[in-house]
Amino acid sequence: MSATATEGATRVVGTRMLRREDPALLSGEARFVHDLVVPGALHMAVVRSPFAHARVTGVDLGAARAMPGVVAAFSGADLAGEWAAPMPCAWPVTADMQSPAHYPLAVDEACYVGDGVAVVVATSPAAAADAAAVVDVAYEELPAAVDLEAAASDAAAAHLGAPTNRAYTWELDPDPSAVAAAFAGAAVTVSERYVQQRLVPAAMEPRGVCVVPQPFGGEVTVYSATQIPHILRTMLGMTAGVPEERIRVVAPSVGGGFGSKLDVYAEELLCLALARRLRRPVRWTEERTEAAQATIQGRGQIQEIELAATADGRIQAVRARIVADMGAYLQLVTPGVPLLGAFLYHGVYDVPAYSFSCVGVFTNKTPTDAYRGAGRPEATYAIERAVDTLARTLGQDPAEIRRRNFIGADQFPYASVAGLTFDSGNYEGALDVALGLADYSGLREEQGRRRRTGTRMQLGVGLSCYVEMCGLAPSRVLASLNYVAGGWEAATVRMLPTGKVQVVTGSSPHGQGHETSWSMLVADKLGVAPDDVDVLHSDTAISPFGLDTYGSRSLSVGGTAIVMAADRVIEKARLLAAHQLEVAPEDLEYEGGRFSVRGSASRAAELGALAFAAFVAHDLPEGMEPNLEGSATYDPVNFTFPFGTHVAVVEVDTETGRVELSRYVAVDDCGNQVNPLIVDGQVHGGIAQGVAQALWEEAAYDEAGNLLTTSLADYLVPAASELPSFTLGRTVTPSPSNPLGAKGIGEAGTIASTPAVVNAVVDALAHLGVTSMEMPVTPERVWRAVRGAAGQSQVEQSQIEQSQISTTGGGA
């Protein structure tokens, strides 16, 4: 921690303190699940369905069981008795939601390529792989529901015997007549259809599980590469029928999650059941192909969005209709993902009428679930693309039309038409900073030059102004959305006898740097050095209560719990200090780790000394229990609403269709920041993931339901060679909803960047007549769009060009 001095009362919150997590990760000392050495552990391999939909008519394990090193092999039927309940879906969004029972191994019917049908357990990974290869499964192939819209119209049943592929229909239609009236009276309407392709989360660490029976008491310890050790413990207990208190879940170093490790997976349950059954440790490490097929995927929606606007571009109503691909089964929060976007299809705009509906549909593909942003990237994409179309339709500059519709800085707290209360914001402020950093007017001039010369490399500028809801979530709001858990977070702060501080958090970091940030929060609160604060997490034996890390919740919810707990430590210490100094508690000031008597600063008690006094307990006030420790559980009063403006600049080769992201400006407002270094990193990574959806990534399936992008050679996660450096700016509008004033930044980059990039591509080609573009924006798609637009009449093209140029001149 060399970069920032933290002596005495120097405040560290707000500084770019280097991460304490890094040395172990940089030296190879960090331990991921796969790194744990467990003598005698058996290795599990899963035999997976090669068919999207098939009846399993026989599983012959004879040859596998005869292979060297094989200890056991089981079919789905063999293990059917192990499960007390199907795998959990914690978000039954409607009372009549359909949810086919989902067990760790399919018994009679496999419902996607990758659905497990048998397991082999052997003494080495190689032996398990060899044996899995000779398991003989007899399948009777069934018609598969692959295409989402065909599935929605029940062209083929995703599950035998199900009356429909529709899982649910969820609507948010507060005032249908207002929406109808707005569209009826609109001078301009925009109607767009967007496809949110499925994405593979592709955390660099594949999943891994290692279940060890009775290592240190209890019944089993489950080591898992998970974001949710606490939720997992409860769910494993309920699903495997093991009393919850007998299960300890530990998430060691976890190599990224992005939502994909926010789930309860078949392999976790299988290792648990097999370890109990065989009375030996059982482990499994996911291969990348399995990660593509059997870890949840993200997105997977078809969106229809309509805007009704006045002639000068004021949006009067937004109507959004979504078909969401659930995949074959409902995982932990699958059905709720669209709901996290349902309230945000009007974006940052002050829209008086609003209507949203979503149909969740089963297909015979890998289940979908929350992936970085979960619902909000989809909503932001739809409104930000549609607003660009509105601007083009009206011949207005995209920045100008946004300005015209923003919720004003003076309107906060803002009661949205969808029923939310946006906490705080200054959307135009962020836009101004972003346009300045990007030199927007200069870019428009350059664009105009290139259009006039007709050079093959055209320039496009794309805007995305976003607001998102995160900090999941007020428990009572979750209740209103039928989510079965709460949204609080727990923390404990305790003083050790030597004056060092131990923080226990229910958050479960997997790259976010919580150890660093939480130590900064507590250091400032208690007036101690960050190095004297240790942060414990991700082990249910150490931190029994927690709701884990997802939905950009850890700082605003978990961080708030920590400062509340620290306050309780201070309040107890104050009573002890008052006792020692023989003054009233309210006569004490606390600053820099010491209590001093107001007006008599030399009479003071140090926190470290108070901790020791509380520990030895020789002289405590009447009724005071020994030790200084405070615990708190914080249930947020509202979501938080980060916002900002991103600007993407692309150069498009109109001959080949190649798109080069040449510049990227991001101005984000996440309220108060604890560590801007970490905030920057979250924004960088989020941008890259969102840009990747725009330009490269797609979980592509063939008509039979085979995933075609099963490796990182086919699924195009970008490398450094594909991306530019990013220009970051920030505005600071604290959230009034929590004492930190923090909003959350984990997902903002991903939410904002995808539409910025696609808007930029369309903008580069608009003068050629291109008005739409599907994701990912492949070179071939661009080439086809340019070629298709070239087919239009010359007259039409020149009109468009002129309108664009004049708009550019006026608007920029």
Next chain:
Amino acid sequence: MQVTVTVNGVPETHDVETRTLLVQYLREVRGLTGTNIGCDTTSCGACTVLMDGESVKSCTVLAAQADAHEIITIEGMAAADGTMHPIQQAFQEHHGLQCGYCTPGMVMAAASFLQEHPQPSEAEVREGLEGNLCRCTGYHNIVQAVLAAASPPEAVR
């Protein structure tokens, strides 16, 4: 079969299955779990180590091919007294890692790259790391770290 591999300066001789990959040998036989496995297709670079001073993806090298060669892994980068290698230091100072899973491979790739390109441009750094995937950082700070590590020592801090 028997292989003798010098890893981080220490030669050892072991019996391994012929199909053992170098990364498995390092992790399972030598107990050096800092080198990670991120894919099956030589795509992600998480398993990058130095073989005779040059970066290789240890998932695509047989232990048998490394017989009688010298391997440096992430565990071998720090000085004997534990001081981090300048590249490791630069990764921390520039926040070039988040979850840290790609990091050992990224550091080893950077070490080899800087050996071959002591004073690279940003574009060269980006090209030079084309074989290493990171899902957390968006590469911005990784590139900054590698550029900083390339600078003359007085400019690093």
Next chain:
Amino acid sequence: MIPASFEYRRAGSVDEALALLRQDPDGTKLLAGGHSLLPLMKLRLATPGVLVDVGRIGGLSYVRDAGDHVAIGALTRHRDLETSDVARSEVPLLAHVAGQVGDPQVRHRGTIGGSLAHGDPASDLPAAVLALGGTLVVQGPGGTREVPVDGFFLGFLETALGPDEMLTEIRVRKGAAGWGFQKFNRRAQDWAIVGVAAVVGSDPRVALVNMGSTTVRARGVEEALAAGASPADAAARAAEGLDPPSDLNASTEYRQHLVTVLVRRALEGATTGRG
């Protein structure tokens, strides 16, 4: 991913490698850098019973000026070819292309012999060698034979190499007046969606990556160039007679378009000396 079991043999010389190959030519694979073979074995798409490691055979890694041609040992790694002074001055196309293969780690292990023997139409080096023109030196039970590169690539992953033969040297012509190379992909580390290696001068040759089941020459372009056509006019014939694949990255139709653009750019680069 773990390869299926195999027997591992190490050859100390070409003769030893050939002797090992002869024992079971169809069940045996030669292993050089391993960067074509091992990925297939890990996915169990290739399951050879025997691997003969030729990587330690001495004297097969070199780039030599041999008068009218440059001779390259089959075990020369991409990185060594990329940085070879002889290659850079005498056959700069080849040095440049060697620096475009895969990523740095791949280039530290992969060899030119392995790349050519694998015969993947999506690989870069086969196209560079085909464009330069030359001869492949092959050793087998009957001794040494020379195979003109034009007759080497026979089909998808299929070459003129017999199952009991080993490629030992690659000879490419010197003296091209200009050269150009274009590689189009979506990520730098990926295989080319389409690639073009072009040599101009008295005997122009243009070879294409990923435009069919083998590395192919763009005969129509070459004819047009020989007849004095401009790069643009010649490039318009780039897809003539070709039926490129359709896959996730590009349709057949798009490849047919792309190749005309890339050939034109390669030729323009070649004629202006920019490479």
